[in-house]
Amino acid sequence: MISNIILAGSGNVAYHLAKAFKKAGINIKQIFSRNHTSGKELALITDSIFTDSIDEVFANADAYIFAMNDEADKDIAKRLKVENNKILLHTAGSLSMEIFKQKTSNYGVFYPFQTFSKDIDLNFNKVPICIEASNLGTINELKELSKSICCKYYEVNEDQRKILHLSGVFASNFMNHCVYLGGKILEKEGLSTEMLKPLLQQSFDKILNNGAYMSQTGPARRNDLISIEKHLDFVKKDKNLYDIYKIFTESIYKTYHADGQ
Ligand SMILES: NC(=O)c1ccc[n+]([C@@H]2O[C@H](COP(=O)([O-])OP(=O)(O)OC[C@H]3O[C@@H](n4cnc5c(N)ncnc54)[C@H](OP(=O)(O)O)[C@@H]3O)[C@@H](O)[C@H]2O)c1
Known part of the structure; x- marks a missing residue:
């Protein structure tokens, strides 16, 4: 079970997901962001720790969610150091989950098919989450994660996404x-x-x-x-x-x- 998460990025999606996970009782362990203002603000809201340094990201979170842009997701995925078998996920519509395959055997996609803006509240009941994973164990984790924030989930492959x-x-x-x-x-x-x-x-x-x-x-x-x-x-x-x-x-x-x- 995923009980703690590190988020990479502090934009629209990271902001709403972090708040929803916290509300669901999932610990936001750390916010990694190049943006000090939004990163620190999100860390404050979610009682977590802010860092802008990839070398300071904790290696032992249950899951890491990348919510930047495609190029940054790929770049940070290459540079991140995590313990074996941790779950790596991104939230993008058109990016392969294989960007994580050198890091762990447990990886996937947690793509919310909804429009997010920080200043507009969002009811996660109304967010369909498209999930995809490298193995059955991880897909089951993503189903549980979706349920924890009350989202309807759909198993969707890369082409469908x-x-x-x-x-x-x-x-x-x-x-x-x-x-x-x-x-x-x-x-x-x-x-x-x-x-x-x-x-x-x-x-x-x-x-x-x-x-x-x-x-x-x-x-x-x-x-x-x-x-x-x-x-x-x-x-x-x-x-x-x-x-x-x-x-x-x-x-x-x-x-x-x-x-x-
Ligand atoms: N917004 C939506 O409605 C939506 C819906 C579904 C999926 N998504 C996906 O979710 C992901 C995040 O979208 P978003 O709307 O949250 O984006 P966003 O609001 O623009 O936030 C992007 C975050 O990534 C950071 N970032 C950008 N380039 C970076 C780089 N080269 N190195 C390090 N950090 C970098 C940004 O930092 P700065 O603040 O410094 O720029 C910001 O914290 C994307 O993959 C997007 O396709 C978005």
Whole structure:
């Protein structure tokens, strides 16, 4: 059973996981982070010890969770010294768990398929955790770890995890960026971004209730060429907005009208 953990990184994911583990009674033994401000803050919140030195990371924790970025995870995995058979895990969507195979026979992935930001509280009931491990013993440990923080877990292999990550980039990251761009258009014209909120709320409700395909509205869905031309004319001075508008319009058009509907 994993009863103590060392976290590498002190960003969004490390912050939420560390708090959830502590709440579940799992000891956060140490926070390793290059960032003194966020690292010390997280160590304080979780009653753990901060270090920015890889040589000072304790070698005897039950599990080590890497929550940095792909390059840093690989680099720190190479340099970390741990006792035999300790569990090494990362939280990334598109990184192989094999980065740990030189260090231990017990390694894997603990990938939360959710969006994390420090300033937004998160209910771990709503976090599906994708787990993958080098052996049965470790996968069982990851199931128990997921249960301890009340997450639903899914055993997902590396290819499936990469596909989930890709899907999440479209469904969450790109959608978020579109909302940002929509807000910028309003701000530039002196209008309040608050006006977007009811539209966003209703759009999400519709997607969740009816699915995205059925929920689509707008000029491209209606094949309203006059509105599309007006919009393109309005954004033509901003190449980025112009290109994005055209790509999305073509994609929506092809989805609903390619067969001449
Ligand atoms: N955020 C999400 O919604 C989410 C969801 C699922 C999975 N993930 C995965 O979880 C991992 C962490 O994501 P995050 O959102 O928590 O990232 P983040 O908020 O940007 O935090 C990354 C952490 O890694 C540190 N770091 C970055 N480069 C480093 C380097 N070269 N050497 C040492 N430390 C380094 C950062 O330090 P500084 O503060 O000094 O930059 C920071 O502490 C990533 O693999 C990500 O793909 C994220």
